[in-house]
Amino acid sequence: MTQHQSPLLRLLEERGYIHQLTDAAALDALALKQVLPGYVGFDATAPSLHVGNLVSIMLLRRLQQTGHKPVVVMGGGTTRIGDPTGKDEVRKMLTDEAIEANIASIRTAFERLLVFGDGPTDAVMVNNHDWLGQLGYIEMLQKVGTHFTVNRMLSFDSVKLRLEREQPMTFLEFNYMILQGYDFRHLSQTHGVRLQMGGSDQWGNIINGVELARRMDGTEVFGLTTPLITKADGTKMGKSVSGAVWLNEEQLPSYDYWQFWRNADDRDVGKFLRLFTDLPIDEIARLEALEGSEINDAKIALANAATALCRGEDAAQAAQATAQATFAGGGLGEDLPSLAVPADGLTIIDALVGIGFAASRGEAKRLIAGGGARIDGVLVTDEAQRIAGGPGEVRLSSGKKKHGILRPA
DSSP states (O other), X not given: OOOOOSHHHHHHHHTTOOSEESSHHHHHHHHHHSOOEEEEEEOOSSSSOBHHHHHHHHHHHHHHHTXXXXXXXXXXXXXXXXXXXXXXXXXXXXXXXXXXXXXXHHHHHHHHHSXXXXXXXXXXXXXXXXXXXXXXXXXXXXXXXXXXXXXXXXXXXXXXXXXXTTOOOOHHHHTHHHHHHHHHHHHHHHSOOOXXXXXXXXXXXXXXXXXXXXXHHOOOOEEEEEOOOBOTTSOBTXXXXXXXXXXXXXXXXXXXXXXXXXXXXXXXXXXXXHHHOOXXXXXXXXXXXXXXGGHHHHHHHHHHHHHHHHHOHXXXXXXXXXXXXXXXXXXXXXXXXXXXXXXTOEEHHHHHHHTTSOSSHHHHHHXXXXXXXXETTEEOOOXXXXXXOOSSOEEEXXXXXXXXXXXXX
């Protein structure tokens, strides 16, 4: 392990955030000498970011924890184009109103994880549409376009992979890397930003910005990327069986968010504790060393700490209480998803679809045929089975980990 001198790089390396880094020695020295403004960019394609974005948000949190300044860049401008990185299809265009609403909604998650304000290390949020929207096309070609060669742009994976798959790439998308590079240059001029951070798939875009700032202004700026964060089974970090794991409560109940972390693979617990919680390293070492059934204690600690960061301490405690009532006591926790059953009842198929455990009637039938549906712990074998509309509540389960409450309407 490299012996960095600055608390920032020591912390990032100790917790496993560093994959690629431009001029580590110079960045280390700069972080020792001054408050270092650093940024991560996020496009506003939905009302919430998801767990796949969380490692980049935690980079900003670590920056602030070590006495530096986080700059959150919302892609009000670049969202109108779409980052082609890792994509096979052109991004759907959003209206200006939708983008602004998404940015306002996304900010609520950042406000839990960062301290915003006017102080030297307080976080700020900026919108790249404020400067990209003012940049005329001819001006961009003259000022920025001359520093990019088509030869180099074609060599980037985001372009090369799309072309190799014979998937169309619009000229609009082709310009994304130019605009992201210009973001870095602009932020270095207006906010003193010296560091851009992001996932490993952003390395090419980040290097573009580093080179552009040097060529246009002679400014030395730096780039840092995190490793590709996958789960032990190889799947993407932002996904679960039922879809994206959203950071905002409006898109995903806190109980489901807590369960995502509680259901982590044994092999992922230590890594996730280092990346996604503030628990001390020595405590993490103790937890990840647990074996057998005791590893569940580490998973609960992970779920509680990760949920408390994004949803608040009350949400974490409520989710754990619901899980204990559901799994240990066989009861029904209040945070579980619920469905009202009409007086004349409904079929098990309608119940599974209505509560969200199946996306369609066909999927619900397959779930029953595969032995995945239970009512109050009893296996459902008949897809025509009806559930009465009262008088009490019953528990509907999909597999071992998804539970909901059926209540009289």
